[in-house]
Amino acid sequence: MTTTPLKIAIAGLGTVGGGTVQLLHEHADLLAQRAGRPLRLVACAALAKPAELPLEGVPFFTDARAMAGDADYDVLVELIGGSGGIALDVVTTALEKGRHVVTANKAMIAHHGVHLARLAETTGAVIGFEASVGGGIPIIKSLREGLAGNRVTTVMGILNGTCNYILTTMRESGRDFADVLAEAQRLGYAEADPSFDIDGIDTAHKLAILASLAFAAPVDIESVSCEGIRHVSALDIRYADELGYRIKLLGVASLTDAGVETRVYPAMVPLSFPLAHVGGVFNAVVTEGDFVGRTVLEGRGAGARPTASAVVSDLVDIARGRTTPTFGVPFGALAPRPKAPAGARRSAYYIRLMVRDEPGVFAEIAAALRDERVSMEQVIQRGRAPSEAVPVVMTVHETGEAAMLRAVDRIGRLPTVAEPPRLIRIESL
């Protein structure tokens, strides 16, 4: 066994940084065997040194930029977060010096990954970002290495634990979005400003990274269309249950002859769908490859310990000299792919209307669907309240998105339809 240790500097000692320090400490012997050499923490940086961490004798910096520039390390582990700022500065400094980088920072990889990949390739450094998607699930390694023999056509997943927790709790408790979100914030499962999670931005970052790996294309966060879960109501979740579906926030990337499509949206998935039973804070990713067929990887999508597991797997790879180009192929081989035209995608849909029960209203709705050649599958209407709007729920067979949107637009403008129609895609594989 080589006895030259791998010298590690950690920038950021929050949840994930703390978990990483803990793992390196607890499993020092195990890691030395698996890595073929000791993994040694030689520096760390944070605003203040957390007293509870085993950091005795480890040089401490309050300025992460100073550590990145001055300390003597082989790998910089960036766990500060944020797409730019200090995080980007310390990573750039390390790569410019030819030092390796390990990061959990999906926003930075999504926005600056292409630039960083080029820089790393120039200086011979490696960027490990297993921890940026899916917490402890080894999804980056699986896409970059384990499925390397495949042309991947689809990668889709439940990529945000906060949203999955909220949707799971809404279903189990029957409570409304705002109520469950407030509780998640009290419990620390959602941020004070929850927009990043619930508006799908975090999922979009992760999806852009997965799509790049799957399709050997430069990360393209700008092309991801993004719809979050604010508008998912307890009523829709109840109807989904009745119809045999679960509502999940999905990130979906697909490669067809028309190009690449990357989208984040809440979808209804049938109970037989591989993601239907993934509940609470768990994440899961489905991949379709031309040789391997479908694979599903599931695990804890966040948290100190699972994320630290991912960070350390990258460190073990680097210690063993197991390297892979950032996005699986050399920088020069990353080929931008055309974006599939909007509205081309076909799927089944769920539509919920709030309708005032007046004569002729159904005829008008049916005409709007017929004129766009949208074929109805089933209709649920229960209870009548002559003076109030009542919910009418329909599912329609697979249809083009553009036609569906035109039909719903026309229905939404009917005077008898009281609220904007709710349209939710029904996902299949």
Added chain:
Amino acid sequence: MTTTPLKIAIAGLGTVGGGTVQLLHEHADLLAQRAGRPLRLVACAALAKPAELPLEGVPFFTDARAMAGDADYDVLVELIGGSGGIALDVVTTALEKGRHVVTANKAMIAHHGVHLARLAETTGAVIGFEASVGGGIPIIKSLREGLAGNRVTTVMGILNGTCNYILTTMRESGRDFADVLAEAQRLGYAEADPSFDIDGIDTAHKLAILASLAFAAPVDIESVSCEGIRHVSALDIRYADELGYRIKLLGVASLTDAGVETRVYPAMVPLSFPLAHVGGVFNAVVTEGDFVGRTVLEGRGAGARPTASAVVSDLVDIARGRTTPTFGVPFGALAPRPKAPAGARRSAYYIRLMVRDEPGVFAEIAAALRDERVSMEQVIQRGRAPSEAVPVVMTVHETGEAAMLRAVDRIGRLPTVAEPPRLIRIESL
């Protein structure tokens, strides 16, 4: 990009060998990018050259031993099968010459893996065996590399597609084991001699390999206890359904303070269990690690294309110089672990008796359970037939295995109990 190709020799051109040749041919450009160099097929060996494969210009051997000894290759891909014989000979020859080996041969790794690992370490060669467990699922890579930061305590899975197909079909059709097996044989899903699959031997091989990787211990196939699915009846599957369970053939390896336990057996799993919904020819593996928590990997467990995907992922690793010791740690660091004592394990159970309905019979059954402190959860008995035996089904709360076996033995000897009792473990995590 290095332009020195990786020279590959394939021994065995059956289903998996053919799929591998096809993959190397179809994705030559993609693979060259991902591997950083071309993957070139320089020799192959089989009893006869299959006309449908793109093997033009590739030197062909009818004697695989001659190819292993004489051809000029970097990696020998062994796809002949069988734990010894030609397969072991060609692999040994390659490793002795310091050439790398990629294999799908679980029987060989289970029986000779320790010896081969030592040989490979001596000569600086690598053994890739991703294809030996779980078909296209990157489970070996995940355990050896992706979860390297964890002390793994449990690895369990559905590891044999033939058994899972039979059990799934029995449930969906209500038909009996012998009938479904005969159909599976006609369809080519089961061998003419099905014992290897249905008696759990194939699952035992795969489990022994996973346990070795998970616990950094030498492969120990002798310690795996093994029960197959021959005795699973349509009646038990029907009762399982009624009680909210599925019956699955599981391989389970666990590491506790008492030692390692490796077992193959048909178990009842609740519908909320991560393996309950894995149907047909799919395989899945659940891993519990101390940092990552639970992960689940699912995919196609066999077949030409998924298995070729796994073979080629090992080839890409070797081409890139990404190497890992055979069982995740250097040979000298593999530590034999004590075997957990038999009968110590606790679990819930399902028991089915065929009972002649005579006065006092329930009192005798209940007494046998009470005397072993086994606590009953529920009992199902329907229909009475004074002259015939009728099924009585019970589930009992978690109890020690030794006590459960003693109670069932006593019950089985009651004169009113017509057949040997069927005992099936109810699995939980």
